[in-house]
Amino acid sequence: MDPHRPQPSRPTAAAARVEAGPLRTFLTLIALGTTAVVLAVGLAGVWRFFVPPVPTFDPDAEPRVVAARGDLAADELATIELFERSVPSAVSIVTSSAGIFQGRTAQGRAFEMGTGSGFVWNADGIIVTNHHVIEGARTILVSLDEREAPFLATLIGSSQEHDIAVLKIDVRKAYLRPVPIGTSSELRVGQKVFAIGAPFGLQRSLSTGVIGATERLIEDENGRGLAGLVQTDAAINPGNSGGPLLDSAGRLIGMNTAIASRTGTFSGIGFAVPVDTINWVVPHLLRTGTAPRPGIGVRLEDPAQVALMGLEGALVRYVHEGSAAARAGLRGHSLTASGEVLGDLIVGVNGERVASPDDLRALLVRYAVGESVTLDIVRSGRREQRVVELGSLENLER
Template sequence: MLAAAVAFLFLMQSAPAALRSATAEPRVVTPRGDLAADERATIELFRNARDSVVFITTRQRVADFWTRNVYTVPRGGGSGFVWDEAGHIVTNFHVIEGASEATIQLADGRQASARLVGVSPQHDLAVLRIGGAGFAIPRRVPIGTSRDLQVGQNVFAIGNPFGLDWTLTKGIVSALDRSLPNESGPDIRHLIQTDAAINPGNSGGPLLDSAGRLIGVNTAIYSPSGASAGIGFAVPVDTVMRVVPQLIATGRYARPALGIDSDDEINDSLKRTFGVDGVFVLRVEPGSGAERAGLKAAARTVRGVVPGDVVVALAGKPVSRFGDLQARLDDYRIGEAVELTLLRAGERRKITVALGAGTE
């Protein structure tokens, strides 16, 4: 091979001058013409929304076992966006979970320490706050609605995937009303599914419609590799509009609750034991709507567990997991009455329970 290459070079050098150009002129650039209308719209959308998006880095305090010195180490990061002129920043709960401090980087290069205002793990939402006297707050992202979204609509995500700040990705609404299990509480419901690329670092950033309005908060991906595989999820803006004002006002979200307790792991075991698909009531809170309605909890005896009431449906829709039951209650308001379908001693019955205020 080496001998062939040397021979080729020798032939080229000895080729007649007519086969070689004395000068090599650059190619003429072909005029592009105007950008397509959809390209211009996308560029304008990004320019208008970019300043509203922030990059969040978090640190965690740790103590050295030997020296007892306390110091901070990097923990992670994500995205967020400006909510209002008071400097509130909306992001995901999992972006700041376990952190002891957070720093916000704005699109103009400024950095600011953030204060935690409130969190809702049930919705994977958190609110931070920046600013103070003389601190200029960037523009707010316009608010849209999610109840009228349709599969096939164009959507745009802005965030900081893998630390590549202020990245725009485009896709469509792939599906609506998706649910994801939540190990620490109620399922996360009513999620928007999209194929717009969402990667680590995009979490907490805005999902926008083609009018540049907020329609969701990017929250998770489904991917065996941990990178975008075309299945991403966003908390719908209608949920954000219900939760964030509560977090700003009180620091927490008061969720509607029946006043019962259960556990999905224990529940699965009881379902297998008794051959019943539903939510076994393990405890009834004193003074709750469930107690006033007469719900009965399971009892432990020397012979094992004696089941009490088993909730099999909420408002006529079947339920089989406690996390799913809790999440569905979020569609109602505190003080509102809901209809439960129960199995009690093998008999099916319906009762009405007034919802109280639960805690996360």
């Protein structure tokens, strides 16, 4: 290095601090400004959230102009006309387990009240509803119109197996509008249906839907089988039970009776007793107070025992002498030299599967006394068929 060549000077630490001072000040000002903006925006948001703005009033405010509606759609008009024509045939029902409608009995015990629906059967004051609507009731009130006082009803007869009950009220014929009767044998999946009733006690309510299926077999909350039901997606809720299910002509095609639900309220699937069953049972209830229970006249083995044997169906333990089953050649358990021989195992009725005694009873109750059905049975390991003309069981089958 040439000692005589001038060398570049290096800034001292103090000089560096002097040179960096303005830059640091500038950056600090920017950071402080940014922080102030963020805080201002945040505080403004907090202020708007916790402190509502002062309202401004418009002394000249007027109602909005109503837009022109135009004509209702044809299907809307049809539904409205059907409801207005049919709703006088629907009734609401309130029941009590005590003789008077108060919160407690004379002894201070609380009692239950229930609600349901029904429909006018004829001009003689006959009302039809579900058996489970009036089951256990001591007092039954029927309302034809929510604007008028209800009528005290008398129970004429009831069929638990069909879930049908017949009531009578004392009222002038001019106040009654019997529902037109249709047929359930011609129902087709997809056709429109209309349910009228009092869901949750809300009288004169309408819901609409379609038929989802026919000939459904379900169990009620007590484990009793109900067969031949009409399935629909028309909303059916507690209080709808017993109300009419109508077709698009306003004819009765069923009576709302049950829902498929895990919550106790409508979940999209409801069931109705078909009108053909109603039209067969009601006259019997009016004549005698009971409906003949069609059956074959057998005693069946306990389902738990059948399951332990590894079998599925209705196992015949005993055949009543002179019964429909005896005439058709069905056999119960018997003893032979080689031991006990099991009776016939019924596994089907008219092609529909029977997995238990309840299935058999639920399927047979769809038919009338005197009708013939074909039973699929298993005897000694072989599948056979027997044609049986149904009889009136009374109390033979247990």
